[in-house]
Amino acid sequence: MNVKERRRARGKRATVIAAAASAISLAAVLAPQTASAAAPEHHGNGGRSIGTNCVSHDDISEFVTGGTGSVIEPGNQGTYQTILSNSEGEQIGSVDADVTVLWQNPANDHWFYYITETITLEDGTLRTAGIIDHTAVSQGQTPYLPAFGVSGVYRGKVGGRQFEIVEEPVNWATHIILCGR
Numbered sequence: 002m003n004v005k006e007r008r009r010a011r012g013k014r015a016t017v018i019a020a021a022a023s024a025i026s027l028a029a030v031l032a033p034q035t036a037s038a039a040a041p042e043h044h045g046n047g048g049r050s051i052g053t054n055c056v057s058h059d060d061i062s063e064f065v066t067g068g069t070g071s072v073i074e075p076g077n078q079g080t081y082q083t084i085l086s087n088s089e090g091e092q093i094g095s096v097d098a099d100v101t102v103l104w105q106n107p108a109n110d111h112w113f114y115y116i117t118e119t120i121t122l123e124d125g126t127l128r129t130a131g132i133i134d135h136t137a138v139s140q141g142q143t144p145y146l147p148a149f150g151v152s153g154v155y156r157g158k159v160g161g162r163q164f165e166i167v168e169e170p171v172n173w174a175t176h177i178i179l180c181g182r
């Protein structure tokens with residue numbers, strides 16, 4: 002197997018591993034939702050309880066307010082900060098994130114980043130961590146980052162966060178769901 006074939010195989014393995022991890026994480030999040038047909042309980046910041054011990058935020062606008070880093074090269078690191086607003090435009094929280102550029106897939110030239118975030122909302126804090134295909138996100142793909150609650154109504158819950166670029170690079174539509182104890 003020549004170098005080009007090895008790189009292509011490595012890229013395919015990374016794609017399969019990322020897809021499997023996302024599917025497992027998504028299945029873990031979605032399964033508890035079907036456990037109850039109770040009416041949603043709303044939280045003060047726009048979140049609502051769904052299913053058994055689940056909290057969902059569907060209508061969050063996210064605006065980038067700052068960040069560091071500019072050169073996209075493997076190993077480079079940066080940060081970003083955002084504010085989160087509900088559908089009425091009221092600020093309900095913030096995000097502080099660290100980003101590490103991991104690699105560029107030689108098969109399709111896509112860049113992959115590892116992101117960790119601390120999301121602070123009025124009723125608690127959660128953290129996310131995961132690998133995203135930055136190139137695909139820039140082209141309209143919606144990434145999924147696994148999340149876990151560390152305080153407030155989110156403590157002990159697991160789930161995920163998705164965001165869609167509404168206006169690159171500063172305005173995103175964000176969705177968060179956590180389920181558990």
